Amino acid sequence: MVVNAAAVSEPTAETADAVLDRWQRDPLALVQILRETQAATYWLPRSLLVHIAAALGLTVAHVEGVAGFYRFFHTSPVGCVRLLFSDNITDRMLGSEALLAQLCARLGVAPGEVDAQGRFSVDRCSCTGLCDQGPALLVNHHQVVTRLDGARVDALADCLLAGTPVEEWPDEWFRVVDGVQRADLLLTGLAADASSLPAVLARSPQALLDEVAQSGLRGRGGAGFPTERKWQACRDAPGPLRCVVCNADEGEPGTFKDRVLLASHADSVFDGMTVAARAVGAQQGFVYLRGEYRFLLPQLEQVLARRRVAGLLGRNAAGIAGFDFDIAIHLGAGAYVCGEESALIESLEGKRGTPRIRPPFPVQAGYLGRPTVVNNVETFCAVAHIARRGGAWWAGIGTAQSTGTKIHSVSGDCARPGLYEYPLGTTIAQILDECGAPQAQAVQVGGPSGACIPASEFGRAIAFEDVPSAGAFMVFDRSRDLFEVARHFARFFAHESCGLCTPCRVGTELVVRRLDKLAHARGAGHASAFDIERLHDLDTVLHSGTHCGLGASACNPLRDTMRHFGAAYAQRSTAAQFQPDIDLDAELSSARRVTRRTDAGAHLHTDTPT
Amino acid sequence: MNAPPIPEAPRKLRVATVSLGGCFGCHMSLLDIDERLLELIEKVDFDRSPLTDIKTVGECDVGLIEGGLCNAENVEVLRAFRAHCRVLVAVGACAITGGLPALRNHLDVGDMLQSVYGEVPDDPELPLPLNRVLPIHEVVHIDHALPGCPPPADAFWQLLQDLIAGRTPVQAPGLIRYD
Structure with missing residues (x-):
């Protein structure tokens, strides 16, 4: 291939160098460096990968291996505007395939192909987490266009053919709403007053651990592991440095609750992470944000900056002597498997997202071998509330084995899709009733890796002891x-x-x-x-x-x-x-x-x- | 006093074997059961097989297929085996995956014939090669598989012992080899 043989061009090298400098030529930031470079160069020619490998002191094989792993990295030319249609079953049920065909026909390209003049390429991607306002598509791995219909696709084709820059597309197209249909304590956000955090953190780490233990909180990512046991194991693991990671790689199709928590309750999430860091003795925090949620990055960075100014992050965080803790946001690049905690850690270390063999578990040897706590966004949110209102209060909600509330991302064949927060132990029938799905024949609870529940079992409850859920709730009516x-x-x-x-x-x-x-x-x-x-x-x-x-x-x-x-x-x-x-x-x-x-x-x- | 009835000798198992797109290595490995062959023929009759030189397959209990499907004749032979054998076993890597001959699958077989022979013969006697070498399970129902290249003699022995005894064949872990 001619492109491969050529040396990297002058402007491309400059772009890459600027990104490399911003990340201090840290090989651990390879995924971030590739993502930011590609944002300017559209795709990653081999010559560019060679350049980056040399700058980071990595082998070309390693860098190519990483570039080839993530769906959002392109090692062959793509269009100047890249459109990816979200391809969850709920998007399809809303007609995404016909809209994709319509757009492709207007543009004269086939899915997966680049326009002859290199202006645009159109393809599919896994669920973008906008099931309640789909069909959706991703623009340049950066923005999302929601609520696609025939008219919007036509207007989109007009813009693309006229060469209208993305920044000049109508704002309305990019509108993402929270869509909260039923809020309980997490979605009302009562605890999101950052000013009360120092008082909370002033308590001893053991007191914080005890509070979480008393709450009976179990991880919200799906597996339901007791949060306190995870934290205690991390705290007890030997080593001077520890990490807290927020798993915001909400890749499970049909799940979009974390998007809303990050968009509207980021302070609660960061509060929870800070409490975790205090409890386990961590210095370093990461949010691993899925690439599909790139549009949330500026506002999340803003919240972090505000918290640094307020003294809630950094040296002696929250005014506690010796408690040094800060949070960095790393973006994923379109790999569902990175939601698995050990794959996520590999990705944080700038590698392919290949799950590790466990044990050792991340709490023993996680990021760079350091004891690492990885929790779901919703778990940290819950912690923010528990730390303020007490474990006993939380334990009083839900069932004995499944305490607290749970947020369900409801989509599919129902009148009112969106977020529904209920105490754990709520029946599927009740959720169906409230979201308006009288014709349901099945619900996919917890996403594809969860369970498909038929109508005869709608009396079952969502709880760890009955039907556990990572948060997706996709409804299929009798026509499906x-x-x-x-x-x-x-x-x-x-x-x-x-x-x-x-x-x-x-x-x-x-x-x-x-x-x-x-x-x-x-x-x-x-x-x-x-x-x-x-x-x-x-x-x-x-x-x-x-x-x-x-x-x-x-x-x-x-x-x-x-x-x-x-x-x-x-x-x-x-x-x-x-x-x-x-x-x-x-x-x-x-x-x-x-x-x-x-x-x-x-x-x-x-x-x-x- | 009546003499006790002489027990009827149990019916022998009728076995057919064939090598399709294979190298006969699996058959050689079968022969490696050595002196146990003598014990085997007490319990087994061979139908169509390179060992008997019988050309058509009759009604059988067991068919052992070595090799994948390289050409139209292989397909017809495999179908005849399926139609006549109660139990069909895919023997060896080529039968199971296509094996070494399948390395040609990324090339166009017509182009290859032309570049090798120039004028390609059109004699109807010659079976036409398939575009791709196929594992046999793609075309007929296979009951059991004996992995290995070739499967060890002991694996053949175990399989036949199980089938003779009417058991579902189970491979001992030590006998499962992929190389």
Whole structure:
């Protein structure tokens, strides 16, 4: 490739050098450096990667490996304006595919392609966390356009074809609303008065830990690990330096509560992080913000700056002698797996987001080997409240095993999508009732890696002891085909597999192909009970044989829908016996061409003879 | 006093084997069960197989398939095996994944034929190669797989013992080899 052979151009090198200097040529900031450089250069030619590698003292292989890992880094040319359509199932239910086709037709490009003049490229990306105001798309990995419809797409095409700069597009397009439909204590934000923080932090670390222990708070990222036990383990781990990381990589499709907490309750989140730092004895804090939420960065940086001025961060933070703590924001670059805490830490260290082998757990050896607490945005928010109002108060809300409230990101087939905060232990039926979903046949609770709950189980409660949730609540009414929902999620996991372990990398792809076979009956073949059997086998392999939780949960939608909506699979697998998924006659096309044979032996039928 | 009835000899298992797009290495490995072959033929009759030189497959209990699908004839033979064998086993890396012959899959087979032969023969006797070498499970239902290149002799022995005894074959971990 010519581009690769060329030396990096003068202006490009200057751009990269400015970014490198801003990050003090720190190899740990590689992901940030690539992201900021690409924001100016649109894509990352190999010559640029070579330049950055040399500047950071890293091997080119390492830098290329990182650039190639993240979906938002481009190692081949892209358009000056990059549009990525959010491709969650809820976007599709709102018609995103037709809108994508409409835009592509207007622009004369195919999805995944760059316009001949290099003006724009259009593609899909995983859920952008705007399910209640979708279909949405991402512009230049920086801004989001919400509430797409035919008219907006037409106007968008006009702007793109006229070369109107993004800054001059109508403000209305970029409007993102909180969409709070039911607020309880977290979303009302009563605790967000930063001035009371010093009094809270003046208590001993042990007193803070005791308070969190008493609250019974469990992590809101989905796994529900007791927060106090995580913190205590970090505090007890040997080493002089500790870290607190806020996991704001809200990548689970259908989840958007953290976006709202960060947009409107950032002080609570930072309060919680500061309390955690005080409790475990940490000096360094990170917010790992998903790349899709880049639009939140300026206001978050502003809040941090304000807190530094107020003395809540930095040396002797909150006026406590010897408590030095500050928070930096790192951005992700479009990798779902980085929501897994050890992959997130790898990414913070400027590497590919490959999950680590555990143990050691991050609380023992996390960022740079230091004991590290990683908690969800909502967990830190809860901590801000608990630290002020007491563990006993929090423990009095919810159920005995699942204390406090939980925010649900409600989307899909309902009259009033948005955020709903309830005490844990609230039934699915009640949430459906309040969001206006009388026709629901299923709810995907906790996102694709969570559980698909059929109507017969709507009486169940969202709580760690019944149906745990990481916060997504996608509603499917009776018009929806749950097989297609599962197939969509299967594509998502295949797309997001980090590729490290074979069961996940290959297994997720095999699931997609098998489901495609059921959906299309490619060639002359069609699916049989054998194909269903293979899907069960794949579920077993992925559930038990993968390196991390992504692979282990990749078949959850498949398993749940096969169990609860078996008819959707049965009607697609009616062949009496195994049939191939390949057009065998077409497989002889090349040989037929060069032999010019037309005899019977030059053809194959595809159906297995019965 | 009546003599006790002479027990009827148990019916022998009828086994067919074939190498499609393979190198016969798997068959060689089967022969490596050495003197146990004598024990085996007490319990097994071989139908179509390189060992018998029988050219068509009859009704069988077990079919062992070595090699992937390289051409139209391979497909027809595999289908005949599927139609006649109660249990079909994919034996070795090529049958299971396409193996070494599948390395050609990223090249156009027609172009290759032309560059090697110039004038490509159009004799109907010659089976046409497939665009891609395929693993056999893509075309017919396979009941069991014996991984390895080749699978060790003991793996063949274990598989046949299990099938003779009417058990579902289970590979001992030490016998599962991928190289």
